[in-house]
Amino acid sequence: MKTPWIMLLAGLGCAGLAQAQTTITVATVNNPDMVTMQKMTKAFNEAHPDIKVNYVTLAENELRQKITTDISSGGGQYDVITVSNYETPIWAKNGWLKAMDHLPESYRVDDLIPSVRQGLSYEGKPYALPFYAESSMTYYRKDLFEKAGIEMPDQPTWSQIEEFAQKVHDPKNGVYGICLRGLPGWGENMALFSTMVNSFGGRWFNEQWEPQLTSQEWKNAANAYKTMLTQYGPPGSTSNGFTESETLFANGQCGMWVDSTVAAGYLSNPDNSKVSDQVGFARAPHEKTEAGSSWLYAWALAVPESADHPEAAQTFVDWATSADYIQSVADQYGWLSVPPGTRESTYESQGYQDVAPFAGLVEKAIQSADPEHPTADPVPYTGIQFISIPQFQAIGTRVGQIMAGILSGQTSVDQGLDQAQAFTERLMRRADVAK
Incomplete structure (x- = not known):
């Protein structure tokens, strides 16, 4: 008669672990690079088993409409939102986004292309991190x-x-x-x-x-x-x-x-x-x-002030926009599949240069675009x-x-x-x- 009790206690222990797992909701657009991000989420889960990622993937116009409505009303529907260099400084000024000014040294902020980083900042602080950038x-x-x-x-x-x-x-x-x-x-x-x-x-x-x-x-x-x-x-x-x-x-x-x-x-x-x-x-x-x-445009990831799980959300954003993530995509899918335009190290990589004859043209276009x-x-x-x-x-x-x-x-x-x-x-x- 002891075995069922042991099994029951084990089951309750597993249930407690399941309850401890934090679920974050990421709102993103249905572009190929974001589809790749979803495929790469298994690697994130392996490194962070306490965080479960739920994606809401929408067409571009619908995404903008839904996240604008949610963030302006403080709805808290999303923990991570996909934004651009248009919304970021405006929403940061409104107090709708969390600042990202305490990133770990391993994130290598200085590796971000300056024009892209500047477009996602307000009063000198970053409020979103670039997933990919483009001209x-x-x-x-x-x-x-x-x-x-x-x-x-x-x-x-x-x-x-x-x-x-x-x-x-x-x-x-x-x-x-x-x-x-x-x-x-x-x-x-x-x-x-x-x-x-x-x-x-x-x-x-x-x-x-x-x-x-x-x-x-x-x-x-x-x-x-x-x-x-x-x-x-x-x-x-x-x-x-x-x-x-x-x-x-x-x-x-x-x-x-x-x-x-x-x-x-x-x-x-x-x-x-x-x-x-x-x-x-x-x-x-x-x-x-x-x-x-x-x-000059960047699709970036930000954490709303209204997010239910801001720490877990920031962990995900750091991972998805890191140089390590870019290298992981290159290792799994090849350099042509990496999200481009965000980091100088991408364009310095010999592996990227070998397969991307357009690399120099793209880097120059992004760096020379002048929103001012x-x-x-x-x-x-x-x-x-x-x-x-x-x-x-x-x-x-x-x-x-x-x-x-x-x-x-x-x-x-x-x-x-x-x-x-x-x-x-x-x-x-x-x-x-x-x-």
């Missing part, structure tokens, strides 16, 4: 360019990009001249389109915070964007964000694609890409000016593909919807930009940002 660049099919008898410059103009798109456009054989983001969202189509506006010499606001969305520069950029996607792009472009466009290019359906540098490793990996041996790389296009023609001087003419804001004010999330979202309407033929360029200007003027008057 923008031009991808193209070398085989299609050779067939068409054309050559991609190191830094093309948008006018050249449009000309090239026409020459490689072959929809009968399933190849479209160019793929660009058309999915509405301040971090989707407007990330790309804002850099187009910058490169055409435009800006969101003048120095008096007066919107400039009906300027000739905006019209020129919008007409070029519309022409390329409606004449040489894939059907249904307004449904294509980063992830969809990356898949199209990897499947061999795009002659060119202008987008995030983070896709370079994915497109060069034969496990993911049907055209891995034919991918060419060039700098992001400019037109009248190079100022603001390529963006994003346009040819002076502006009162910082940020390249976004503006570092809380109101931009609403402005960018609405203008992104209008740009999608222009692509789908619901409105003309002039009518759409008139609507965008009026909306922005109304919102800025209510916000009184100039004060």
Whole structure:
């Protein structure tokens, strides 16, 4: 009769251990690098058996909406949130994020690329740690360019990009001249389109915070964007964000694609890409000016003030953004699968250099992007593909919807930009940002 009691006591002991385990909820985006992070979680669990990780994985626009609602209300639904260099300083100022200024020496803060670290700081303190960082660049099919008898410059103009798109456009054989983001969202189509506006010499606001969305520069950029996607792009472009466009290019359906540098490793990996041996790389296009023609963006991990388990959450963030994590991904999946753009040691690694012919181009793009001087003419804001004010999330979202309407033929360029200007003027008057 003793054995059942022994078993019962053992069972109660196991139950006590199970109860001692802390469960953290991580809200993240459904990009390939974050999918890899989830696959790597077994290694984290082995090192930290007392912490269980529960992921909530969402599309980019939905993620932003849900975490913004939760953190602004102090809901405490998430212990770790995936944020960018847009939200981080604004939310830190609001007191919504925990500072990350007591990192262990082994974390090697000085190894983080300075422009990326600065973008995730407020008043000199980091409030998020970068998981991956990016600028923008031009991808193209070398085989299609050779067939068409054309050559991609190191830094093309948008006018050249449009000309090239026409020459490689072959929809009968399933190849479209160019793929660009058309999915509405301040971090989707407007990330790309804002850099187009910058490169055409435009800006969101003048120095008096007066919107400039009906300027000739905006019209020129919008007409070029519309022409390329409606004449040489894939059907249904307004449904294509980063992830969809990356898949199209990897499947061999795009002659060119202008987008995030983070896709370079994915497109060069034969496990993911049907055209891995034919991918060419060039700098992001400019037109009248190079100022603001390529963006600077970081997907980072932060711990909300409202997190239920902040210590366990910080442990996870330290692990997922460390140099050791990058090396572990390289060991398990190869250097082309590591999250790029965050650490100088990644670009110093011989293993990475051996498989990533784009490494130098990407590192230079990230380091040279200048959010303090994003346009040819002076502006009162910082940020390249976004503006570092809380109101931009609403402005960018609405203008992104209008740009999608222009692509789908619901409105003309002039009518759409008139609507965008009026909306922005109304919102800025209510916000009184100039004060």
